[in-house]
Amino acid sequence: MRKLKRFLACTLTAAMFAAALSGCGGNAGGAASSAPAADSVVSTSQAEQPADTTQAAETPAAETPEEVTLTMYLLGDRTPDFDLVFDKINEKMKAEINATLEVKFMGWGEYEQKYPLVFASGEDFDLIYSADWAMYNAQASKQGFYEITKEMLETYAPKTAATIYDDAWEQSKVDGKVYMLPMNYKELTAYVFFVRGDLMEKYGIDQVNSIDDIEAYLQAVADNDPGMIPLDIGSDFDDRFLYDLFWQAEIAGRLEKVNPEQLMGYIESGDDSATVFNETEDPAFLTTVEKLKDWKDRGFWSKSAVVNTQNNKESFAAGKSATALMNINNAKGEYTTLMQAHPEWDIRVVDAQGKAPAIVQSYLANGMCVFSKSKNPERALMALDLLRNDEEIHDLFCYGIEGVHYTSLGDGKIELTDANENYPYDGNCNWGIRNDAYWKSIAGGIPNYDDLYDGWIKTAKGSEYQAFTFNNESVRNQVAAIGEIYTTDMKLLYLGFAEDPAADIANVQAKLEAAGAAEVYEEMTRQAKEWHDALK
Amino acid sequence: MKNGGLLRDLKKNRTKWFMLLPAAIVVILMCYIPMSGIVLAFKEFNYHDGIFGSPWAGLQNFLFFFKSGKAWAVTRNTILYNIAFLTVNTVMQITVAIVLSEITRKRFKKVTQSLMFLPYFISWVVVGAFIYNLFNYEFGAINTFLKQIGAGAVDVYSNPKAWIPILILVSLFKNLGYGTVMYLASVINIDPQLYEAADVDGATIWQKIRHITLPGIRPTMIILILLSIGTIMKGDFQMFWQVTGNNPMTLGTTDVIDTYVTRSLMYLQEFGMTSAAGLYQSVFSFILILLANYAVKKVEPDYTLF
Structure with missing residues (x-):
């Protein structure tokens, strides 16, 4: 009996050990795969x-x-x-x-x-x-x-x-x-609205050509069709779309954007000292936010927009919203697909740029x-x-x-x-x-594409500081703190969620100051000036 | 150990040591070796020099956390939420476990148990989608219902206070089944003779629960609670991020350390800073668990973890 017990104990331990080994084999594989990371540090110096x-x-x-x-x-x-x-x-x-x-x-x-x-x-x-x-x-x-x-x-x-x-x-x-x-490849970024011809007819709107017409169209949908969201923008892909359009129209020819976007830096056009400041400091920012708030309060987009992670074009394609707003480069394919799926919608493509110049993308x-x-x-x-x-x-x-x-x-x-x-x-x-040199475009597609393109190409421009890249090494902590403000308070403002725009902006500015924005912009100014001077 | 030290003990109890080996290997490989990565928190990481070769950064990586003045608020939220989850979940899990154990119809018991366990396997992303479709202002289920019965719509997403009960309920929804099974196992293990003796003495069902069941599951309870205290500084990232939809309007009540760090470092991609935040959480968790264990030792020395 005692022998049997012992035998059992031995086989059991052996079995467990074997199991551990096989489990270990998997782990060893994991460990081995991370080991070359250290090895290759050495080998790259040779490989180089x-x-x-x-x-x-x-x-x-x-x-x-x-x-x-x-x-x-x-x-x-x-x-x-x-x-x-x-x-x-x-x-x-x-x-x-x-x-x-x-x-x-x-x-x-x-x-x-x-x-x-x-x-x-x-x-x-x-x-x-x-x-x-x-x-x-x-x-x-x-x-x-x-x-x-x-x-x-x-x-x-x-x-x-x-x-x-x-x-x-x-x-x-x-x-x-x-x-x-x-x-x-030279890429032009410009935005267009898709509006539905069948809805225009229903609400007696003859034509939609400008931002003001869009406003009237959105209002008509908001007033008459509670089951539909006029423009279903959300917090993920399109949180800045409308803001950018309004803001660019306000600052065209006046301010130059400095990358990266989440640091919200701008320089006045032609300012040789390249002084960088936060976008909220420009008076036009308040005007922009007020307009966004007005549109939001009139129910042009969802009250739950800040948690909506769907792209607005998906809502539009599903028939849940009356307007879509997108980049022209996406619009080309989207138009063809939608016209096939819903010819009865009679989709019209409307220029969303208005006074805002189209942007020549950075390469x-x-x-x-x-x-x-x-x-x-x-x-x-x-x-x-x-x-x-x-x-x-x-x-x-x-x-x-x-x-x-x-x-x-x-x-x-x-x-x-x-x-x-x-x-x-x-x-x-x-x-x-x-x-x-080899680029081919789709024949057909958006009927008024050439008109739109001709309108944009005349005024299209990139920011003077487009090629400037900011090295954030010395101010990483501040950058992290500003990044946090950008994804929270600023996102709300970009979507028009403001109780009292002026007070909310002052509040954001106080937070930015506490986060050390001044140090970041000082460093940015220094680097931007150096870069700017080197160009001459 | 007292006479002859480790070597002698190794020889004497070799079977026991042998049986400990698999677990020890796993812990060493998966926990102790990776722990050397803590060094990242003090490094300015680059790919070329790797984890150990990168230049030192001192305490630089910790600064961002305190820069925005939110460190205290998010730490407080994390701890309070975890205490709330721990209390509500434990009370409900024990209650349900006792109720289930009193049910004699086998099939009903099994079905209930499985149904409660199910949410444990649902991903937070899916739960987040449920929540969004419930609370969406325009076409959410709740507002559609309210409109049907003629009441006004509610805007949950702009109401920070509403999220405290929502998060607690969601956590309960997801963890109830899992904990219930643990406690149920412990309830079943109680010697049935005790209940028989109580029956003979004419005890009511409440008396049996109070004087036999609850004291019987106390060791399990204390160990589970102690283990949870170890993670009290860690917000369940997936839960807070997905369920609230990363909503900037309710951050005052829904922001925990993990979501705050993610938002801050989303664009920066600094491994050092993320490690620093992780280290901050781990050190505080470690202190908390030591304190809790010490407190338990004072009252119930038999039930401590170590």
């Missing part, structure tokens, strides 16, 4: 050696003896035909530079958390999509990206070296170093970067060169397979096929490699 210009010159660019697989991170979701398109791209890549691309996606919902993690975790990847709004500065200043020099471009990406816009190259500098190949709005610990940075650059400058590859990535996803009409125009939804036009995070 060949990238030195001296050695790079010795290795001819065309020489690609061993085959490599490059891992590329993109944002968004994998569309059904994505792999089909990339098989074609890889076929050509393999032939040209003996490399293939393996693409991984970070969904929109998770990218804010996951993006910094792939850098920190020591994961092995080579290329990643980046943008001024997608943490380019944050990662670049933490040495997350591989520095790209002109010499390297000439060796490994000669076509890019020849075609990249000078402005684009200058804008991508962080502390004087370039870490990104921004899109070679940094989209770009591609090489990971600082990539094992094949040279090949990564060669791949980028092809993606950007090889017309066939560029077109595959941007529009899909000709004859399957689109048909070319010549003259830079294309027509979308039914299969396009499996690889949407310009909708596969291809934005970082867009190239004006």
Whole structure:
């Protein structure tokens, strides 16, 4: 009996130990995967050696003896035909530079958390999509990206070296170093309203052309249709849309915006001292907030807008709201889809810019970067060169397979096929490699598009300080505190949620002062002036 | 240990030590080794130099937390909410466990138990969507109902006070089943002979609950409470963020340390500062749990954690 007990105890412990070991195997894997993070710190210093210009010159660019697989991170979701398109791209890549691309996606919902993690975790990847709004500065200043020099471009990406816009190259500098190949594409940002012709007819509105007409239309919907929200803007994507339109109209030609947006800095146009101040200090801010409050109080958007995380165009598409407000670049595709789904709505596209000039986007709005610990940075650059400058590859990535996803009409125009939804036009995070030289637009679509575009292009401009990037190292604590105010008190004002605009603004200003905004703007002024002086 | 020290004990009780090994390995791998990451709180992190190679930043990373003057308010909210959750959840869990144990119809008991357990598996994101569709001003279920019966609509999202009971109820909704099962297990473990003896003595059901059941589950109760005190400085981030919809209008009553830190650092992406906030929470939790354990030791030395 005693022997049996002992035997049982032994087998039990052995079993438990085995279980622990197998569990441990999983853990060890986890530990091992984090270990290379430390190792590769050492190995990158070696890996960087060949990238030195001296050695790079010795290795001819065309020489690609061993085959490599490059891992590329993109944002968004994998569309059904994505792999089909990339098989074609890889076929050509393999032939040209003996490399293939393996693409991984970070969904929109998770990218804010996951993006910094792939850098920190020591994961092995080579290329990643980046943008001024997608943490380019944050990662670049933490040495997350591989520095790209002109010499390297000439060796490994000669076509890019020849075609990249000078402005684009200058804008991508962080502390004087370039870490990104921004899109070679001039993007105009302008907003449009979608309004419904059937509702206009119902409420006896003849035409909607200006902001004032929009106001009347929204009022008509608010008065007559309690089941419908006139314009369903919320707190996530579109919290600033209307504010920006009103505000830009007020400050056009008077103030220059300084990035990043959440620090709310502005400089007076033509001010050589480059004194940065907070947007709430300008008297026009009060006017803007009062107008927003007025619209909100009249029920133009939901009383629960601050917790609504849906994009307003989704509400519109679902028939829950009467107006949609969006960027013209989204509007093109959206219009086609909606006109097919609801021809009876008779959607009209209305210019939302009014007096506010359209904005020429910074090139940094989209770009591609090489990971600082990539094992094949040279090949990564060669791949980028092809993606950007090889017309066939560029077109595959941007529009899909000709004859399957689109048909070319010549003259830079294309027509979308039914299969396009499996690889949407310009909708596969291809934005970082867009190239004006090969750009094709959809024929048809918004009927008054050319009129709208002509109106915008006349006055379109970028901020004087668009290419300036603020290095927040010395004031990080203040920046964090201001960031918090930006996502709370300011968000309320942007959506018109103010009891008493003047008092609320004074309250925000007091909070900003306590957060140390003065120190931030002082540092910003210093850097902006330095940058401004260097331009002359 | 008294005679011969650790080595001798290792030899003498080797089977016991052996059985402890798996748990010890897991704790060391998953808790103690990662703990060295605390050093991040004092570093100015960059990818190239890694966690240990990055330059030191002193106490710089802690400053942002106190900069806005909200540190006290969010710490207070975190602690008060957790105390409220702890009290309400524990009382309700014990009540339900006792009621369930008194029910003799097996099927009804099982179904109720499973139904109460279900919310534990629902993600906070989904709960957040429920809440939004309940309280939305224009088309939320509650306002639609109020309009139907001719009453005025209520605007919950601009009313900070309303969120205190909502959050407490939501926490109860999610955790009731889980805790109930724990207490139920402990109630079932009470020796049935005690109840039989009480029956013979003619005790009422209330007397049996008061004098047998409650004292019987006291050890479980104390250990569960002590464990919860360990997390009293940590706001359940998902819950506060998703259920309130990160609503700036009600922050006065709904902002906890975790949501505040997330909002502050969303754009900055500073690992050092986030670690600093985490360290602040952990150190205070550690002190609180030591104090609580000490207090328990004074009253009931048998039930302490250590």
